[in-house]
Amino acid sequence: MMECAEYMKLFLRDHHQLKKSDAKLCYQYKCVLGGPVEYHREDDKLLSLYQGKKPVKVELQTENLNEEEIRRMNPIWKAEIEKTLTELSDLREELQPVAFASELWETYRGAYGNVVEDVAFLFCREDLIPETEKIRRLDFKKKEDYEIIFDNLCENLTHQLSLYPAMYLAVPYLVLLLEKKRRDKDERWEHKIIGALGDILTTDIPACGGGEQNDLPDEVWESYQKSVARLQEMTKDYLQRNLEQAGGEEGIYFCAEVLAILSDREAAFEMLLGGFEQCPVACPDCDYYDEDMEADGLAAEELLEGIEPAEDVIGKWDKKDYTNTYVWFSNLMHMVNEKEAWKVRYYYGTYTCPECGSKGMLIEWMKRSRREEA
Numbered sequence: 310m311m312e313c314a315e316y317m318k319l320f321l322r323d324h325h326q327l328k329k330s331d332a333k334l335c336y337q338y339k340c341v342l343g344g345p346v347e348y349h350r351e352d353d354k355l356l357s358l359y360q361g362k363k364p365v366k367v368e369l370q371t372e373n374l375n376e377e378e379i380r381r382m383n384p385i386w387k388a389e390i391e392k393t394l395t396e397l398s399d400l401r402e403e404l405q406p407v408a409f410a411s412e413l414w415e416t417y418r419g420a421y422g423n424v425v426e427d428v429a430f431l432f433c434r435e436d437l438i439p440e441t442e443k444i445r446r447l448d449f450k451k452k453e454d455y456e457i458i459f460d461n462l463c464e465n466l467t468h469q470l471s472l473y474p475a476m477y478l479a480v481p482y483l484v485l486l487l488e489k490k491r492r493d494k495d496e497r498w499e500h501k502i503i504g505a506l507g508d509i510l511t512t513d514i515p516a517c518g519g520g521e522q523n524d525l526p527d528e529v530w531e532s533y534q535k536s537v538a539r540l541q542e543m544t545k546d547y548l549q550r551n552l553e554q555a556g557g558e559e560g561i562y563f564c565a566e567v568l569a570i571l572s573d574r575e576a577a578f579e580m581l582l583g584g585f586e587q588c589p590v591a592c593p594d595c596d597y598y599d600e601d602m603e604a605d606g607l608a609a610e611e612l613l614e615g616i617e618p619a620e621d622v623i624g625k626w627d628k629k630d631y632t633n634t635y636v637w638f639s640n641l642m643h644m645v646n647e648k649e650a651w652k653v654r655y656y657y658g659t660y661t662c663p664e665c666g667s668k669g670m671l672i673e674w675m676k677r678s679r680r681e682e683a
Contacts (some may be wrong), residue, residue: 393432406481417474419465427462472517481536507566516683560645591678597664618654
């Protein structure tokens with residue numbers, strides 16, 4: 310193992326504009342990921358773990374860590390992360406997530422770069438989490454560093470609701486984290502993780518360049534697919550236990566995230582991107598693009614006149630059968646936010662093209678328009 314002082318000397322030789330504390334930061338993260346610690350010119354990737362924020366600092370008694378403190382913390386981080394993953398060894402063996410030391414994390418990145426550090430620290434004890442700043446600058450809610458790291462990871466994976474290949478490596482670990490919180494009976498975190506995974510899966514659609522294996526290694530794709538299947542089971546289990554608590558002002562967005570997990574990612578994408586109002590749609594017969602629906606959609610009463618709402622199915626779901634998407638989704642929305650649930654009938658209703666008079670299900674035409682636009 311290379312000594313910290315030697316590492317810093319080599320690092321600063323090629324990063325002379327930086328400080329010794331930056332070199333120590335790189336040394337720390339290389340150690341926590343399992344080492345052995347070797348100097349690489351690409352080490353500046355460790356200094357930009359989060360774009361647009363200060364480097365992560367370890368929260369200790371003094372601001373400047375000495376070599377002894379670094380040596381003391383590294384094995385603690387690594388041991389705590391591995392301890393947590395060992396406790397989840399049954400599911401870990403089933404999902405076969407990519408190892409933290411794999412070079413694939415550098416190949417498949419998020420919006421702001423390599424996400425492996427964020428993923429790893431989610432399995433660390435919360436009081437040992439490094440001090441972290443938020444990527445989401447407009448999030449003014451006071452949060453602990455552990456939750457900030459989680460939020461930063463989510464921003465890395467879903468920025469502007471685009472697909473980032475790091476998701477295929479991160480999803481299996483997020484499913485592991487969901488299982489940990491389930492065993493801990495931490496329902497708040499279950500809800501938060503399911504919502505985040507729904508957002509992530511929403512981007513895995515053809516319009517975003519996803520929906521198939523493409524050039525992903527077989528082991529990554531298989532791990533991802535197994536994780537999604539397990540996530541579906543866990544989401545249904547969560548809903549059985551917490552159906553009445555899934556509501557609130559943001560409840561309709563949680564419903565769309567569940568829709569992405571259990572049934573229709575493309576429909577969820579349209580609802581989330583359009584804020585349950587905007588409905589970009591083009592007629593498949595005459596190619597007429599309805600700019601009014603794109604701008605105002607379900608928010609404009611006069612536009613609703615061009616849509617025949619689908620059948621009212623409220624009360625026709627047993628809260629267990631997820632075979633009919635329209636039935637369970639309508640009822641879930643009604644339970645979560647009765648005030649906004651009417652919109653589901655219009656999404657799945659019959660839209661009439663103002664130009665040629667052709668008719669079709671609105672949400673299906675929206676999905677088709679998105680695919681052709683991509």
